[in-house]
Amino acid sequence: MTKERILEKSFLLIAFSSISILALIAFFIFQQGIPLMWKVGLESFLLGDRWFPSKESFGIFPMIVGSFWVTLGSLIVGVPLGVACAVFLCELTGPAIAMVLRPMIQLLAAIPSVIYGFWGLIVLVPLIRDSLGGPGLSILAGSLVLGIMILPTIISISEDSLRALPRIYKEGALSLGATHWQTIWRVLLPAARSGIVASVILGMGRAIGETMAMIMILGNAAQMPHSILSSARTLTTNIGIEMGYASGDHRQALFATGVVLFFIIMGLNSLALFISRKGRA
Numbered sequence: 001m002t003k004e005r006i007l008e009k010s011f012l013l014i015a016f017s018s019i020s021i022l023a024l025i026a027f028f029i030f031q032q033g034i035p036l037m038w039k040v041g042l043e044s045f046l047l048g049d050r051w052f053p054s055k056e057s058f059g060i061f062p063m064i065v066g067s068f069w070v071t072l073g074s075l076i077v078g079v080p081l082g083v084a085c086a087v088f089l090c091e092l093t094g095p096a097i098a099m100v101l102r103p104m105i106q107l108l109a110a111i112p113s114v115i116y117g118f119w120g121l122i123v124l125v126p127l128i129r130d131s132l133g134g135p136g137l138s139i140l141a142g143s144l145v146l147g148i149m150i151l152p153t154i155i156s157i158s159e160d161s162l163r164a165l166p167r168i169y170k171e172g173a174l175s176l177g178a179t180h181w182q183t184i185w186r187v188l189l190p191a192a193r194s195g196i197v198a199s200v201i202l203g204m205g206r207a208i209g210e211t212m213a214m215i216m217i218l219g220n221a222a223q224m225p226h227s228i229l230s231s232a233r234t235l236t237t238n239i240g241i242e243m244g245y246a247s248g249d250h251r252q253a254l255f256a257t258g259v260v261l262f263f264i265i266m267g268l269n270s271l272a273l274f275i276s277r278k279g280r281a
Contacts, residue, residue, distance in 0.1 A: 029262060033255035045256060051222040053242070053250035060257055062224045066139070066232035067208055069225060070218070073143025074150055074207040079200055081147070082154030083189075086196075089155070090162040091184055102159075109152035117213030120145040125217055134229035137219030143228070145213055150203035157202065161195025162188060194275050201272040205265050211236040235261045 037045050040058050048059020085105065089098045120141055129136030169191055173183040189196070219231025220241060233241075239254050239261075246254055 026262065029255055029258045032252055033257070033259040036249060036252035036256045037259070039249070040253075045253075046260070049224055051238075053246070053253060056249065058249070058253040058256075060235065060238070060260065062222060063233050063235045063238050063257070064260070066218070066225055067234040067236075069139050069228070070142045070146060070214065070232065070234055071204055071207045073139060073228065074146030075200065075204060077144055077147025078150040078154055078203060078207075082151050082199070082203070083158050083196060085151070085155045086158035086162060087184060087189070089159050091180070091188070105155050106152055108148070113149065113210060113213040114216070116145050116149055117216035120213065120217040128229070132229055134227075135219055135231055137217055137231050138229045139218070139225055139232050140228040141217045142214050142232070145217060146207045146210060149210065149213065150206050153203045153206055154199045157199030158192070158196045161192040161199070164195070165191050198272040198275050201268050201275065205268040205272075208234075208261070208264060208268070209236060211240045215240055235264075 036058065040048075040056075045058055045060060046064070047061050048057070049061050050057045050059045051062065089101060093101070124141045124144055125136035125138075127136075128134070128138060128141055132140070165188060169187055170183055173187045174180070178186065214234055214237045218233065218237060220233045220237055221231035222233050222238070223231075225232040235257050239257055242250070243254050
């Protein structure tokens with residue numbers, strides 16, 4: 001009994017230590033970033049379109065728009081591919097092939113982001129520049145790379161959601177005369193909707209938080225993007241590029257950018273948790 005109580009207290013301490021570390025990180029970011037928001041004004045900071053730290057101009061709206069477009073593009077690329085791959089692994093292939101493909105897909109998550117960025121810089125950027133025009137370093141290149149990077153998240157969670165469905169759903173649809181594809185499209189995918197939506201939201205959070213690959217292939221222009229062939233800068237790349245030499249208000253503005261990103265990521269994760277719990281209810 002004493003041993004069990006020691007283990008229980010140890011696990012409780014570990015759990016609280018994780019929460020405490022997160023709270024300390026959040027406190028540090030807020031402490032450094034909130035004063036700058038009050039100084040320049042929340043509206044000017046969030047909706048301003050000029051980022052010139054040397055002139056005390058801190059508007060991050062172009063970075064918010066850039067983050068939005070790159071993330072949206074990655075979802076357009078990654079969600080159909082991810083859900084289709086999950087359906088293929090669950091319903092359209094044998095266990096032997098799925099056993100081979102599943103580790104290969106999961107291996108995509110282990111590839112460092114700098115490798116994705118290097119591949120995009122060497123392969124995608126010249127291809128886009130030669131085929132579609134523009135600088136090549138663009139929202140389109142970032143969206144394609146991020147779409148590949150979020151595939152493991154979407155595939156694994158969507159597959160688990162499909163496999164967790166009761167067999168009676170499929171058997172009932174087939175017994176009523178539905179084809180295999182009709183069963184997948186009309187029964188299985190709607191029934192697993194909550195898990196699939198949660199996978200999409202978590203993939204979205206992964207896309208918004210990506211930094212290194214985006215630094216390499218977005219072009220990092222701190223201006224409002226006008227098309228998918230325009231260069232852009234996201235919230236994360238803005239922090240990653242300038243934190244090394246920032247000081248004073250400039251440094252606080254980067255922490256304030258982190259505060260905005262913190263709320264976005266926490267909101268997406270909370271939404272994914274809510275949808276998952278709603279689906280299980």
